[in-house]
Amino acid sequence: MDIECLPFDHTGYFSELICDYLKEKKSLRSFYHRFPNLENFQKQVEEKTKNFPQSRREVLYDALQNQYKGVQITKKTETHIRQLKEPITFTVATGHQLNLFTGPLYFLYKIVSTINLTLELKKAYPRYNFVPVYWMATEDHDFEEINFFNFKGKKIQWNPDNLQGGAVGHFSTEGLKEVYQAFTNELGNNGNAEALKQLFEKSYLENNNLTDATRYLANALFGEYGLVIIDGDDVNLKKQMIPYVKKDVLEKMGFQKVAETISSLEALPTKYNIQVNPREINYFYLAEGIRERIIEKEGRFYVNETEIEFSKDQLLAELEDHPERFSPNVIMRPVYQEVILPNLCYIGGGGELAYWLELQSMFETMGVTFPVLSLRNSVLVIAKKQYDKLKRLNLSTTDLFLKQSSFINKKIREISNIDIDFTPQKKYLEEQFKALYDLAEQTDKSFLGAVKAQEVKQKKGLDSLEKRLLKAQKRKLADHVTRITDIQNELFPNQSLQERTLNFSELYLELGDDLIPMLVKVLKPLHQEFLILTY
Incomplete structure (x- = not known):
């Protein structure tokens, strides 16, 4: 197994904002709390300790006990859940949608990065406990983003006869047997294929809803590392959010503070793209079959696209009686996460960190500790036979990151017997x-x-x-162009990063149960470079 490293800003696939954040550019210093250096976690622990009362630990522990009922878990996960009651225990969290069969490959990289950071922190700070947490985005409602995965260039898609509404975590798994059949038809019959079939079957055909199916799948893949899986769609957890919901809905604090931060970002000399924009109210109303925005008009509150409406007093009564019906959007979900978890660090992709960088001022105003933000590991995985092909074609791995037109032009110039450079x-x-x-x-x-x-x-x-x-x-040189573009397309499907398209099952077919241990061995979450891994 060989490993190469490439700076993120040399890949061409990461935004200027994220590359500048990783360089600790001074102009961005006011948009985050602490940079992800190992030495910064001591102060993060001290601050979180002051701001996270024992009562929240008790609520969290009870909620997890309830969510894990009937789920077979490892001793390590059981220990981690129990440790969350202790004031010396802290979490490192990542979040992800309930993509069918994990969706893109980077789902694995997110969670392995999270697991590995807890291991690094334990070595550096042995007196504390560190628990890896996967936050399931059960309340999302964009079914089209999660109802498929790619396998060997084909889209394996779930198209239920009756499209369900509301939060995707509530969706019934009925109809996934047809997806299972389509997948198994493509898999073949070797030993690793059989393991994938069983994993899909036990996850999706033996659980009644998408939340339970995803919990089973993530637990099956990462249980031995003690991963704790949490569902925020929980009445007792949401009771703790009531004061923060009021600050957003009644005082418009989320809208005001994030809008101010966006203005500050836009005033910087470097013109960064703004990832998300706040709404005046950053909550949805969640009920059976619906998840719709809450809108205020002339002092009354309306649930968009429905006939549901409230006066201010009625809305406050609804919040007190049914906090589970208030579902945070992308702006407020991070606050919810940090209120209910003793969390030190959030690990996410470039797009996620870009919107987290808009939130620090809001966190500060609401009195919630802002976490350390760490970019998840990114990996290009190359099989030995693919690597050998690269060598025969005299291609370097860094060549592959070029946009295809530039890639072809560069290689044609290199191999041509005519100097086609008029510089x-x-x-x-x-x-x-x-x-x-x-x-x-x-x-x-x-x-x-x-x-x-x-x-x-x-x-x-x-x-x-x-x-x-x-x-x-x-x-x-058409034949040579075909060969070099074929290998680039293999490793960069749809001319995008492998991790954004491939499903883990393609690598699992080759590596089987060695896949995740291999990633755990090589991924270093605080080593902020893109990895090229040849096996």
């Missing part, structure tokens, strides 16, 4: 026109525009000729 000619042309500019300056300055126009025309001509020659050479 020297363009430089010579510039020198010639410099003399013409001097001549025009000395004789008649009105000719400067004509000289400039001629220079632009000549450069365009060289660009056009260069492109035509390169195109001709591509035709001449």
